[in-house]
Amino acid sequence: MKPSSRVTIRDVAATAGVSVATVSKVLNARYGVSAATSAHVQAVIRDLGYEASLVAQSLRNHKTNVIGILVADLEPFSTELLKGAAKAIKGTGYELVVYSAGGRTVDHAGWEQRYLSRLSGTLVDGAILVTPTVVEVEFGQSVVAVDPHAGPTGLPTVDSDNLEGARSGVRHLVELGHRRIALIGGRPDLESAKEREQGYREELARAGIDPDPDLIQPGNYDADDSAAAARRLLDRPDRPTALFAANDTSAIAAIEVAVAMGLRVPEDLSVVGFDNVPEAALASPSLTTVEQPIHEMGHRAIDLLIQLMNGEPVENTHVRLATRLVVRQSTAHLETER
Structure with a gap:
């Protein structure tokens, strides 16, 4: 048997009698592997002393340096919000992963909880929920809600007036x-x-x-x-x-x-x-x-989430931003005769 420092994912796959893709799914806790196969692969990983560097680092430090953003669909509001979030993430050392439900959330309250479960574990350090239907989530990591469905919420929030x-x-x-x-x-x-x-x-x-x-x-x-x-x-x-x-x-x-x-x-x-x-x-x-200010909402959500993930003191976990009227060509004084 090779020393643990030289064991590769291919060694694990060959010893377990499965594909490299299957080992990768087991390492990242992804769908598509039966419980029996997953247990077998995990046993081989332990026996060989294999450590996938990114996964091992996550398990040791509970850090992936990835932030997840969940949106019901990619429509004008969420698209603009993502632009603000992408700008805010620069220079922070974090990366973004966007999870879109593809619009398959109509009349299905609590969709965020289902999709959060797919990002839990070692995939992200925290998450931003855009227009979530829930006021409480079970995630085990920091979460910020943008424009939540409900009024008073237990989650940190960012919205506008x-x-x-x-x-x-x-x-x-x-x-x-x-x-x-x-x-x-x-x-x-x-x-x-x-x-x-x-x-x-x-x-x-x-x-x-x-x-x-x-x-x-x-x-x-x-x-x-x-x-x-x-x-x-x-x-x-x-x-x-x-x-x-x-x-x-x-x-x-x-x-x-x-x-x-x-x-x-x-x-x-x-x-x-x-x-x-x-x-x-x-x-x-x-x-x-x-x-x-949709871009600013995305920016402030990232800032707030990173503060929470880093355990920094947060003065206000419910951020409300001002709006302003932009007058263009679609309004005019009422004509007395129509």
């Missing part, structure tokens, strides 16, 4: 003279969507306007759902003169529907979105929107 952001967007429309202001809402399970609807209602009330229930339609942060909502709103004889959408995807979908129906934006319909993703500036007309 959705309530004041929505108020500023609706206030802009009111100041332009609009009073029939519709809402295309977000996903009802997301706290951000609830706060944006609350801000819409509060700003209307502040202006002395009673919200019309018929002017509040679900968009679910989805382009198709938002387009259907826009058609219902704009097909009314008493259609709204302005529309506030809970995200830019919904706002852009509403503009496309309005144009297809022969309406002019902003002359016949003013539209305000939320997020300020790159598509907002490229829309025709360019979209007035409430900007939440």
Whole structure:
């Protein structure tokens, strides 16, 4: 038998009578190996005294220098957030691994816990959950939630001031003279969507306007759902003169529907979105929107997670960032005659 310092993964595979790929799966605790085979390979590893350098270092030091980011899907918000996270990781000594559920999370609360289990053990030192459905997770390592579904959470969080952001967007429309202001809402399970609807209602009330229930339609942060909502709103004889959408995807979908129906934006319909993703500036007309600092949210999430992983004192584990209104071409003063 070779000295332990010279034993290779191929030696383990040959002795165990399995492929190198199977040994690698066992070393990294990955799926696809039966319990019996895994136990056999582990016994051979112990007998030969084999140490895979990265795995052995992880087991000794509990450090992989890898941070995991879990997203439900790669859509405009999560893509922009990843850009901020990627910038923040430079020079830290850590690497990023992104795990996308590919959109297979609709109506499945707790998806993060299932996917966290795949990253646990020796794969990552900590994780960032983007729009998670849970407020508590069993992971054994540091976790930060970005824009969580629930309100108060036991997890460290990073989000933006959705309530004041929505108020500023609706206030802009009111100041332009609009009073029939519709809402295309977000996903009802997301706290951000609830706060944006609350801000819409509060700003209307502040202006002395009673919200019309018929002017509040679900968009679910989805382009198709938002387009259907826009058609219902704009097909009314008493259609709204302005529309506030809970995200830019919904706002852009509403503009496309309005144009297809022969309406002019902003002359016949003013539209305000939320997020300020790159598509907002490229829309025709360019979209007035409430900007939440998505890149900074990703950056701050990385900073907070690294502090927690390093055991550093953290002054505030619930970071809330300010929003701002970005005025472009999709809003205008209400015309007295339509």
